[in-house]
Amino acid sequence: MNKLNISLSVGNYDRTQALFDGRVDIEGCNVRAVPLEPEEAFHRAFRYEEFDVTEISMSSHMMTTARGDNQYIGIPAFLSRVFRQSGIYVRTDRGIDKPEDLRGKTIGVPEYQITANVWIRGILEDEYGVKPADIKWRRGGVEEPGRGERAPIELDPSIDLQQIPDDKTLSGMLESGEIDAVIGARAPSCFLRGVPNVGRLFGDYIEAEKDYFRRTRIFPIMHMVGIRKSLVAENPWLPVSVYKAFLKAKMLAVKELDEICHLAVTLPWMVHHHNEAKKLMGEDYWPYGLDANRHVIETFARYHYGQGLSKRKVAPEELFAASSLDLSKI
Incomplete structure (x- = not known):
């Protein structure tokens, strides 16, 4: 079976690095990966649809979803989260x-x-x-x-x-x-x-x-991963393959944070900070998936609608490919 050729653009974070260095493949795909700063990726994706799989802004995706003109459909891999x-x-x-x-x-x-x-x-x-x-x-x-x-x-x-x-x-x-x-x-x-x-x-x-x-219990979500809707229509298996790859890449990154023998990040007490985060926020303090993040996304949807940026309140499920929400059942 011939593999699907796809382009990928996300930030080169620790949680995506394995997609760039070859440790994680996307099943069924040949991937051309381009690391970009989020602002550039957003501009090129939302204006020109340059990439098949791309990091996308939560706000822009919610706004276009509410209008019904979104060209990307999300998977619940949340690449950027920051307290503000x-x-x-x-x-x-x-x-x-x-x-x-x-x-x-x-x-x-x-x-x-x-x-x-x-x-x-x-x-x-x-x-x-x-x-x-x-x-x-x-x-x-x-x-x-x-x-x-x-x-x-x-x-x-x-x-x-x-x-x-x-x-x-x-x-x-x-x-x-x-x-x-x-x-x-x-x-x-x-x-x-x-x-x-x-x-x-x-x-x-x-x-x-x-x-x-x-x-x-809110760790604010900034960015997620989007896949071109036209590509998903032709290849309905793609969202699950992409989501599995991002889950595996994050798992490898988190595993490295526990390694005290040789520090993966250029910070002297990185393992301590990792353990402190787990103590406060739980073992999986950077969760992917909808269930663990529903309250966060519902809060953001309320803000987005209340601030006049979406014409209606978007339900969390609308943002994602349905198959990527059922991964726990596979």
Whole structure:
């Protein structure tokens, strides 16, 4: 039987590395794998459908699924997960000492719709009563000027979202004091350079994120894996083969984190950190599959719909190929 030739683009994480170095194959496939930064993979996938299997944004996938024009169908392999209390950067000379102080402030976003920002706005509203309409939003590139939304969005008129001038960046405006804060997936360079009067809202963000997990049991999902729907229609066996490969690759990565004889990651106490994560979050603290993540995805769907990014509330099952949800029964 001839194997199916497919292209693959995901980040070169420890949990995907085995797909790049040949330790894990995708059954029935010859794979051409291209490691890419997530932003580039998203742009090339959602605009041009360049890859057969690709890392995709949870927010973009939910938005296109709600509209009914999604060109990719997901499998429940969640390649990127990040607690986002760390992603709120503020002017420290504006009296912003707690989340409630963000009301009435001007906050920069690289895109309103990106997954990290959906989570941050949802957490601000759920945990602290700060609603999106309480804030003046300013959109633009964090480091490069001129960035807009990856896909068009229509927000409620109560949301004050304006584009910053094309010759300015959010990092520059935060440094100069033209805006009060920036939220997003990446730290602005002004924070990394240690400029005066710029810091994190949550100084001890690790403790804030641990507390959040203890109370909610949510480890926020950022990215999943998508397969071109047209390819799945022609090869209905493909989602299970792809999902099995990602499960195996993650298993190999987690096994390496337990190896104290020779450290797989360039951190001296990596095994200790791995054990601390298991103590707090459980043996499988980075779970794949829908059942273990249903409450996380339902929370995100509520945020996404409530923030006006999806026209209807999407059920978690709609995001995934049905066969990939039944793998535990095989």
